[in-house]
Amino acid sequence: MPSESSPRVLLFGAGSVGAVYLWLLSRVASTTAVCRSNYEVVKKDGFIINSKTFGQGIRCKPEVVRNCEEAVSRSSDPYDYIIICSKAIPGLVPKLIAPAVTPGHTAIVLIQNGIGIEDEYAQAYPSNPVISTVVYLPVTQRPAGVIYHGEAEKLQIGAYPSSAPSQHAQAFTELIRSAGGCAEFYDDVQLKRWFKLLVNASWNPICALSLSKDTDVLAASGEAKDVLLAVMLEIRDIAAAYGYTITREEADLQLGRALARIPKNAGIEPSMLQDVQAGRRIEVEAIVGNPIRMGKEKGVACARLEMLYVLAKALDQHIGSG
């Protein structure tokens, strides 16, 4: 149970990933959640988490606020951590969290997919630690407040930039472990980001554009498997240009995970597909645009990723204009 001296944690982005970490952290920290569309439901009944990992029907009734201004109005004590679990859409969140970020104190933790997403926080808050994390957590929220979580839960954690002092990232790793979560600390977590991007830059836009689960994409045509692998290898090549080595075998392994699920009919709906289905903007820049721009800077060919970017960007604009 958290005590007076427990860390104070504010969650920004209380969606499916955020709800699971909010519940875990509520065991060891004083937690508050900024909720938007699910505010009324979560304030009244809290979250219900049905998890293949942690158990069914878990109830989590957090302190709920509408925004960061309201969060700080409740106490003059600073937040030790602000955890960002909104979608990684650039340009918005650093300003919105400003009231809750105490200069030189609050650690900003990003639990989000993508590459090149940390810099806007480091620029906006140069005296605050930025903690970058890669998350493996297949999870959905349907309807509001009800979370379904599958079989994996892992956070890979490091300081941003990797040359920054690491004590805050190490302390956050310990905090997640003490809450019962799986957390790994890395001196340079960017390699892990690139490795996860193999999956996200390929599967997320392809499933979102085809409105299909990953296994359905693979089963639909003989060409799909090779195309998916080719997209992953473009990400591998861009990562290599930045000094991060991912082997061909590792790319095969990532693709193999989806192939192995075909006979079990256990397809995954990546978060970008869920976003399109719910009419939400998609993380096209964090997941596809940023790696392409980084690839171009180093002269790496990425024609398949460019095609996905053009299509996913147009889809995102279409959703945004609706």
Ligand SMILES: NC(=O)C1=CN([C@@H]2O[C@H](COP(=O)(O)OP(=O)(O)OC[C@H]3O[C@@H](n4cnc5c(N)ncnc54)[C@H](OP(=O)(O)O)[C@@H]3O)[C@@H](O)[C@H]2O)C=CC1
């Ligand atoms: N879902 C998954 O299986 C996985 C997701 N990820 C990554 O984790 C991150 C979080 O994803 P996920 O949990 O699925 O996302 P969700 O869309 O489920 O949750 C995002 C939450 O952020 C809230 N939010 C966004 N903008 C604001 C704002 N201005 N003020 C207040 N709240 C806001 C949304 O509120 P509202 O409902 O009002 O829009 C929503 O509750 C993403 O980077 C994703 O790629 C990584 C691994 C797996």
Ligand SMILES: CC(C)(CO)C(=O)C(=O)O
């Ligand atoms: C890999 C996957 C599908 C689940 O962890 C994911 O990262 C996402 O849905 O964006």
